[in-house]
Amino acid sequence: MNLKSRNIELGESERLCSLCSRAEESTSHMFFECGVTDCVWKTCYNWIDLATVLPANPSNHFQQMPISISSKKISDRWKVLWSAVVYNVWMMRNNIRFNGRRLQIQKCIQDIKNDTWRWLSLNKQFTYSYTQWQADPGDCIMDGGSHG
Numbered sequence: 001m002n003l004k005s006r007n008i009e010l011g012e013s014e015r016l017c018s019l020c021s022r023a024e025e026s027t028s029h030m031f032f033e034c035g036v037t038d039c040v041w042k043t044c045y046n047w048i049d050l051a052t053v054l055p056a057n058p059s060n061h062f063q064q065m066p067i068s069i070s071s072k073k074i075s076d077r078w079k080v081l082w083s084a085v086v087y088n089v090w091m092m093r094n095n096i097r098f099n100g101r102r103l104q105i106q107k108c109i110q111d112i113k114n115d116t117w118r119w120l121s122l123n124k125q126f127t128y129s130y131t132q133w134q135a136d137p138g139d140c141i142m143d144g145g146s147h148g
């Protein structure tokens, strides 16, 4: 990110997406269209080997999440991950915009991974250890069923 040009064009950059600076910042852009967020989503989809084209409409996005997932238990786990993505993208955006942090996609993805595990662990049915989760989050979400 070029800090110098950001400073010069402060007025305009105020309206630009904090993550990519390439489009006007809006909820649908930031969470679903932004190239940075897209990279985060694709990483998470890759955890369970889902190759998919992300729809631009947020509600479609949410409905598409449990694609090819029939079990309610597994789709509930997906929703937890989905929430962790949205939450952490929002936190990353605020840290960049208000705290002058750099864009750190890998850190964001790691935070998503940690939060998802913490939130999933609130459910007694979720018995995977942190080490198992770190090694293969997709396998934990799919309950060992996807990578057979």
Ligand SMILES: [Zn+2]
Pocket: 017, 018, 019, 020, 021, 022, 023, 029, 030, 033, 034, 035, 036
């Ligand atoms: Zn963007």
